[in-house]
Amino acid sequence: MKSFATLVFVFSFALPAFSQADEDVLKSIYDEALTNSPAYEDLRYLTKEIGHRLAGSPQAAAAVEYTRQLMEKYGFDTVYLQPVMVAHWVRGEQEQLRMVSSFSGTQALSVTALGNSVGTGDSGILAKVVEVQNFEELRALGNKKVEGKIVFFNRPLDYTKINTFRAYGGAVNQRGSGVIEASKLGALAVVVRSMASQVDDVPHTGALHYEDGVTKIPGVAVSTQDADLLSNTLKSDPELKVFVRTTCKMEKMEPSFNVIGQLTGSEKPDEYMVVGGHLDSWDVGEGAQDDGGGCIQSIDVLRTFKALGLKPKHSLRAVMFINEENGGKGGKKYAEEALTNGEKHILAIESDRGVFTPRGFTVQDPDLLTKISGWASLFAPYEIYEFIPGGGGSDINPLKNQNTKMIGFLPDSQRYFTLHHTDADVFEAVNKRELEMGTATMAALIYLLDKYGL
Amino acid sequence: MKSFATLVFVFSFALPAFSQADEDVLKSIYDEALTNSPAYEDLRYLTKEIGHRLAGSPQAAAAVEYTRQLMEKYGFDTVYLQPVMVAHWVRGEQEQLRMVSSFSGTQALSVTALGNSVGTGDSGILAKVVEVQNFEELRALGNKKVEGKIVFFNRPLDYTKINTFRAYGGAVNQRGSGVIEASKLGALAVVVRSMASQVDDVPHTGALHYEDGVTKIPGVAVSTQDADLLSNTLKSDPELKVFVRTTCKMEKMEPSFNVIGQLTGSEKPDEYMVVGGHLDSWDVGEGAQDDGGGCIQSIDVLRTFKALGLKPKHSLRAVMFINEENGGKGGKKYAEEALTNGEKHILAIESDRGVFTPRGFTVQDPDLLTKISGWASLFAPYEIYEFIPGGGGSDINPLKNQNTKMIGFLPDSQRYFTLHHTDADVFEAVNKRELEMGTATMAALIYLLDKYGL
Numbered sequence: 001m002k003s004f005a006t007l008v009f010v011f012s013f014a015l016p017a018f019s020q021a022d023e024d025v026l027k028s029i030y031d032e033a034l035t036n037s038p039a040y041e042d043l044r045y046l047t048k049e050i051g052h053r054l055a056g057s058p059q060a061a062a063a064v065e066y067t068r069q070l071m072e073k074y075g076f077d078t079v080y081l082q083p084v085m086v087a088h089w090v091r092g093e094q095e096q097l098r099m100v101s102s103f104s105g106t107q108a109l110s111v112t113a114l115g116n117s118v119g120t121g122d123s124g125i126l127a128k129v130v131e132v133q134n135f136e137e138l139r140a141l142g143n144k145k146v147e148g149k150i151v152f153f154n155r156p157l158d159y160t161k162i163n164t165f166r167a168y169g170g171a172v173n174q175r176g177s178g179v180i181e182a183s184k185l186g187a188l189a190v191v192v193r194s195m196a197s198q199v200d201d202v203p204h205t206g207a208l209h210y211e212d213g214v215t216k217i218p219g220v221a222v223s224t225q226d227a228d229l230l231s232n233t234l235k236s237d238p239e240l241k242v243f244v245r246t247t248c249k250m251e252k253m254e255p256s257f258n259v260i261g262q263l264t265g266s267e268k269p270d271e272y273m274v275v276g277g278h279l280d281s282w283d284v285g286e287g288a289q290d291d292g293g294g295c296i297q298s299i300d301v302l303r304t305f306k307a308l309g310l311k312p313k314h315s316l317r318a319v320m321f322i323n324e325e326n327g328g329k330g331g332k333k334y335a336e337e338a339l340t341n342g343e344k345h346i347l348a349i350e351s352d353r354g355v356f357t358p359r360g361f362t363v364q365d366p367d368l369l370t371k372i373s374g375w376a377s378l379f380a381p382y383e384i385y386e387f388i389p390g391g392g393g394s395d396i397n398p399l400k401n402q403n404t405k406m407i408g409f410l411p412d413s414q415r416y417f418t419l420h421h422t423d424a425d426v427f428e429a430v431n432k433r434e435l436e437m438g439t440a441t442m443a444a445l446i447y448l449l450d451k452y453g454l
Numbered sequence: 455m456k457s458f459a460t461l462v463f464v465f466s467f468a469l470p471a472f473s474q475a476d477e478d479v480l481k482s483i484y485d486e487a488l489t490n491s492p493a494y495e496d497l498r499y500l501t502k503e504i505g506h507r508l509a510g511s512p513q514a515a516a517a518v519e520y521t522r523q524l525m526e527k528y529g530f531d532t533v534y535l536q537p538v539m540v541a542h543w544v545r546g547e548q549e550q551l552r553m554v555s556s557f558s559g560t561q562a563l564s565v566t567a568l569g570n571s572v573g574t575g576d577s578g579i580l581a582k583v584v585e586v587q588n589f590e591e592l593r594a595l596g597n598k599k600v601e602g603k604i605v606f607f608n609r610p611l612d613y614t615k616i617n618t619f620r621a622y623g624g625a626v627n628q629r630g631s632g633v634i635e636a637s638k639l640g641a642l643a644v645v646v647r648s649m650a651s652q653v654d655d656v657p658h659t660g661a662l663h664y665e666d667g668v669t670k671i672p673g674v675a676v677s678t679q680d681a682d683l684l685s686n687t688l689k690s691d692p693e694l695k696v697f698v699r700t701t702c703k704m705e706k707m708e709p710s711f712n713v714i715g716q717l718t719g720s721e722k723p724d725e726y727m728v729v730g731g732h733l734d735s736w737d738v739g740e741g742a743q744d745d746g747g748g749c750i751q752s753i754d755v756l757r758t759f760k761a762l763g764l765k766p767k768h769s770l771r772a773v774m775f776i777n778e779e780n781g782g783k784g785g786k787k788y789a790e791e792a793l794t795n796g797e798k799h800i801l802a803i804e805s806d807r808g809v810f811t812p813r814g815f816t817v818q819d820p821d822l823l824t825k826i827s828g829w830a831s832l833f834a835p836y837e838i839y840e841f842i843p844g845g846g847g848s849d850i851n852p853l854k855n856q857n858t859k860m861i862g863f864l865p866d867s868q869r870y871f872t873l874h875h876t877d878a879d880v881f882e883a884v885n886k887r888e889l890e891m892g893t894a895t896m897a898a899l900i901y902l903l904d905k906y907g908l
Contacts, residue, residue, distance in 0.1 A: 034613045159488045162836055164887070198886045357811070357868050359837065382616055383813065385839040412866065414811050414887045432652045433618070433868045 017374050017452065025310070026378055026444045032304050033440035039300040040432040042070060043293055047286035047427040054283040055323035056088025056254040063279050064257045067295060067320050071261030074303045076318075078264065081257035082337060087327035088254045089116055091283055092247030097191065097220060099233055100126065100241045109230065110223035112203040112422075113248045114175060114192065115282065115326045116210070117219045124245030125150065125189050125218070131234055135173070135181045147186030150242050152234075153178045154193045154227055157417065164197045164413040165353060168420075171195055172206070179219045180211045189244050190219040193227035197417035201225045204421045205282050207326045218246055258330045259320040263302050267313035272338075273347040273450060274317045274404075275301050275442055278324030278331075278395050285425035289416065293355030293430055293438070294409070295320045300439040301446060312450045314346065321395035324352070328394060335398035345402055346454055349442055350393025351409040354416040357383075357434045358441040362390025362408040368454060375448055384441055386410055405454050409442055471828050471906065479764070480832055480898045486758050487894035493754040494886040496524060497747055501740035501881040508737040509777035510542025510708040517733050518711050521749060521774050525715030528757045530772075532718065535711035536791060541781035542708045543570055545737055546701030551645065551674060553687055554580065554695045563684065564677035566657040566876075567700045568629060568646065569736065569780045570664075571673045578699030579604065579643050579672070585688055589627070589635045601640030604696050606688075607632045608647045608681055611871065618651045618867040619807060622874075625649055626660070633673045634665045643698050644673040647681040651871035655679045658875045659736050661780045672700055712784045713774040717756050721767040726792075727801040727904060728771045728858075729755050729896055732778030732785075732849050739879035743870065747809030747884055747892070748863070749774045754893040755900060766904045768800065775849035778806070782848060789852035799856055800908055803896060804847025805863040808870045811837075811888045812895040816844025816862040818854075822908060829902055838895055840864055859908055863896055 033039075050066060053059035064081065071079040097111035113119075130145060131152040132138045138151065153174035157167035171193075178190045194204035203223045210216045222230065234240055259279065265271065277294025281287020298318040305312060321330035338345050349361075360379070363369040366389070373387045391397070392406030400406060411434070419425040487493075504520060507513035518535065525533040551565035567573075584599060585606040586592045592605065607628035611621035625647075632644045648658035657677045664670045676684065688694055713733065719725065731748025735741020752772040759766060775784035792799050803815075814833075817823040820843070827841045845851070846860030854860060865888070873879040 030616070031614045159887070160485045162484070162891075357866050383840065386837065412811050414891070415885050418885065431869050431872065433613070437616075437868070 018378055018448065022378060022448065025447060028308055029304060029443045029447065030382055030440040032307055033436040034433065036307065037300055037436045037439060039296045039435050039439055043288065043296045043430060043435065044427055046292045046296065047288045052281050052283050052285060052287050053279065054089065055086040055256060055280040055325065055327060056251070057283070060256060060280055060322065064259055067259045067279060067299065070299055071318065074299070075306060076261040076263055076302055078262040080260055082260055082333065083255060083257055084322060084329050084333035085253045086256040086323035086329045088251040089326055090249060090251055092119060092249065095220060096124065096243065096245040097222060098243045099230060100243050101233065101237050102239065103237055109226035110201050110203045111220050112205040112284065113246045114208045114219040114221055115205055116207050116250060117246065117248055118216045119247045119249055120189060120218045120245050124243055126241055126243045127188050129234060129240060129242050131231055138181055138185065143185050146182065149187055150189045150191060150244065151178065151182035151187045152191045152230060154231055156193060156224070157195065157197055159197065164417045167197065168195055168417055175206050175221065176208055179208050179217050180214050183215045183217045187217060189217050191242065191244065192219060192221045194221045194224050195417060195420070196224045199224045199228060202422045202424055205284055206421045218244065220244055220246060256322045258322055258334055261299065261302060261318045263305055263312055263316045265313050265315040266311045269315050270344060271314045272317055272343055272345045273314050273446060274319050274345060274396065275349045275446060276319035276321055276395060277351045278322070279320035280323050280325055282325055282421050284421065285423045286427055287425060288427045288430050289354040289425050290420055291352045293435055294351030297351050297355060297435065297439045297442060301443045304439060304443045310447060314450050316446065324395050331395035332398045335402065338399065339402060345399050345404040347405050347407070347449060348392055348396035348399050349407040349409060349446065350396045351438065351442065352393045352395065353409065353413065354411050355430055355435045355438050356411040356415060358409070358411050358438045360384050360386030360388065360410045361445065362388055362410055364391055364406040368405050372445070382437065382441065409438065411438060472832055472902065476832060476902065479901060482762055483758060483897045483901065484836055484894040486761055487890040488887065490761065491754055491890045491893060493750050493889050493893055497742065497750045497884060497889065498881055500746045500750065501742045506735050506737050506739060506741050507733065508543065509540040509710060509734040509779065509781060510705070511737070514710060514734055514776065518713050521713045521733060521753065524753055525772065528753070529760060530715040530717055530756055532716040534714055536714055536787065537709060537711055538776060538783050538787035539707045540710040540777035540783045542705040543780055544703060544705055546573060546703065549674060550578065550697065550699040551676060552697045553684060554697050555687065555691050556693065557691055563680040564655050564657045565674050566659040566738065567702045568662040568673040568675055569659055570661050570704060571700065571702050572670045573701045573703055574643060574672045574699050578697055580695055580697045581642050583688060583694060583696050585685055592635055592639065597639050600636065603641055604643045604645060604698065605632065605636035605641045606645045606684060608685055610647060610678070611649065611651055613651065618871045621651065622649055622871055629660050629675065630662055633662050633671050634668050637669045637671045641671060643671050645696065645698065646673060646675045648675045648678050649871060649874070650678045653678045653682060656876045656878055659738060660875045672698065674698055674700060710776050712776055712788055715753065715756060715772045717759055717766055717770045719767050719769040720765045723769050724798060725768045726771055726797055726799045727768050727900060728773050728799060728850065729803045729900060730773035730775055730849060731805045732776070733774035734777050734779055736779055736875050738875065739877045740881055741879060742881045742884050743808040743879050744874055745806045747889055748805035751805050751809060751889065751893045751896060755897045758893060758897045764901060768904050770900065778849050785849035786852045789856065792853065793856060799853050799858040801859050801861070801903060802846055802850035802853050803861040803863060803900070804850045805892065805896065806847045806849065807863065807867065808865050809884055809889045809892050810865040810869060812863070812865050812892045814838050814840030814842065814864045815899065816842055816864055818845055818860040822859050826899070836891065836895065863892065865892060
């Protein structure tokens with residue numbers, strides 16, 4: 001964490017490379033967002049009228065059409081759909097997870113199937129449980145102790161990490177590839193502690209993946225509260241069994257679209273700056289923070305340019321990527337098409353860490369980080385202080401081999417992993433001003449990068 | 455706003471005056487708060503089991519006893535109650551506010567009586583309405599156009615202010631003394647647009663005050679959405695009448711208490727550093743952000759010192775002030791007793807801006823601000839960047855003539871005025887990590903000020 005802090009303070013004193021006029025433009029951008037933005041109402045429609053929208057679902061198709069119409073309505077120069085085949089996973093019947101004890105009987109636990117998981121079969125799986133904290137511990141147990149059992153991965157997020165994405169990053173391999181490691185040792189299924197930043201009764205879904213040649217076994221997530229309960233019960237009753245039943249399955253791929261809107265550049269129309277989020281969400285909650293808000297902000301960045309009469313030199317694109325959650329097909333397709341069509345992408349910014357109060361940006365390229373940090377005093381009046389090294393986002397990542405500079409929008413992270421991939425990620429969890437300030441913060445940075453170059 | 459930014463960046467480069475050991479202590483403080491703090495559960499009890507607690511109410515007495523017991527349980531060196539007589543206002547029956555039009559009939563509006571207001575009398579008040587934005591506009595109308603009417607103050611918060619407390623500060627005189635200015639011109643009652651940072655259907659209560667020699671007339675607040683409706687209706691129907699009925703009243707004063715817990719200093723036990731919030735809340739919602747959270751954080755600051763074995767040189771006090779919302783009696787009493795007893799108060803910190811993600815502190819004394827800004831790099835790993843000029847808080851303000859340095863805890867402000875003084879200020883609006891990080895941020899600052907002096 002120390003190097004973090006140092007960077008901010010060193011860079012914030014790079015010589016200013018901006019004018020008084022820039023201060024005025026930034027003020028007009030924030031004022032526009034905070035007084036005239038339709039983003040909150042647009043997000044309400046996306047989340048309350050359409051709802052959650054897993055790739056391949058009818059709701060995802062509705063979201064494609066809705067955002068296309070929005071960008072048409074705001075008068076962008078070009079609005080179009082980019083066809084892409086997407087994964088189509090279905091949850092099936094309500095999942096079941098129960099502790100079955102010869103001492104204390106049966107007790108239901110709060111559970112959600114993990115995305116991309118196979119089901120357990122109609123009769124479910126009943127087996128003893130081995131609890132581990134990580135893959136090393138699992139491997140040390142060996143085949144004999146794991147075979148025929150359900151593996152329970154119970155490593156919590158590290159609460160002492162201030163940015164909760166770092167805590168998430170330190171725990172999520174259990175969810176992503178726990179089924180692979182467990183299956184290699186003959187396990188029948190995996191139960192993962194939810195990727196949550198506090199102990200509560202809400203289970204968090206999210207993607208798992210399989211490996212060719214390794215038997216696909218089912219994976220589910222249990223709420224953090226019930227993970228503690230399960231762990232404590234196992235201590236007193238090591239013979240405890242767990243019953244798990246899911247009917248989820250991966251269907252054949254379906255046709256869908258990335259949705260793209262463009263303001264064509266006045267000087268370098270063939271150089272592109274992208275701002276985007278992902279339009280699909282998990283099939284729980286309403287995908288408001290993840291990532292409806294990021295999509296609506298991206299559209300609103302371009303709308304703000306138009307509303308203020310700011311004419312970008314480069315072509316600006318708002319991109320709604322599809323299928324981020326369980327396949328990343330939209331991001332890959334966008335990068336492929338950019339390459340095929342010879343579209344030079346100089347910059348990509350992703351908003352996919354929620355739409356809480358903006359704190360700054362993560363910037364992948366060190367020289368670009370230095371340049372942006374030189375604008376720190378332009379951002380300070382808006383309580384934006386963090387310009388730190390870090391990635392852009394999973395939708396824009398496929399552009400990285402095209403010499404595209406990657407930036408991630410960085411909002412306050414404290415609340416994100418209380419609702420990420422859960423029923424609690426609804427419109428009501430979004431604050432209007434926070435959403436709008438995010439739009440303004442990205443628009444301000446794009447304005448400066450468009451004007452001064454990368 | 456520019457001077458704001460400049461200050462932060464200049465001060466953040468004052469020469470460091472701290473050691474590696476301090477970095478370690480700060481890390482231990484944040485780790486303790488984020489992994490072991492009971493604050494969230496303590497706040498749950500205060501808000502869900504006791505609930506709202508206007509001064510003079512039975513619930514306020516319960517809150518006094520609860521926080522006294524908490525500080526006893528945590529083993530503070532001294533815990534005691536400081537008697538104070540408090541205002542006791544009661545809301546009475548459900549308030550009524552209706553537009554009465556000869557064209558379009560009757561329509562109810564979302565309303566709440568303003569604290570300290572007199573009632574309208576049983577039969578209510580039916581009168582024509584004059585809408586104004588401010589006192590100047592009102593006075594320009596003169597007696598003739600105001601007499602016998604209801605004055606509707608409709609100036610919104612300025613959404614372009616980034617810190618919403620500045621927006622609130624620019625609008626709240628309508629609520630606080632609108633009844634005085636309107637009454638001077640013969641008005642019968644006042645309707646005020648709610649002090650809200652967005653347009654919605656939630657009315658916000660809050661204190662008004664009267665002036666000796668000016669007839670007391672009733673005041674109510676209407677939701678921002680219904681304020682817009684009323685304003686638009688008035689444009690098309692200037693003859694529109696409004697009916698308002700409230701049965702609220704000020705009762706006789708009641709005995710209550712400030713609640714004080716102390717860790718006695720090892721070197722300068724007769725010099726005091728106070729951290730506090732106010733224990734009373736409005737009689738709506740649960741007073742979770744305003745200011746149950748600030749009280750629980752204050753207790754948790756001292757608990758953190760004990761848990762980590764940090765022995766303060768000066769005596770540290772956590773103070774739960776009573777009757778902040780509609781009388782300020784607790785704060786005044788505390789300062790009087792400090793003076794009477796010759797207790798030298800060198801520092802007071804108040805947490806009464808909500809318990810959202812901490813952003814920094816407002817510091818009244820310029821030299822102290824310089825000193826604290828010299829510690830900026832100690833706080834940066836915790837995403838704390840704002841050390842800015844500003845006041846402490848209304849409970850500690852009465853200490854200012856005793857040469858006490860005043861500091862206000864500064865959390866993120868974007869959500870505060872969506873729930874301030876409303877039914878929406880409930881436990882569920884508080885995030886566990888944000889609450890805990892606030893405790894840690896105040897404990898860290900107190901640790902440094904106790905160690906290095908003021």
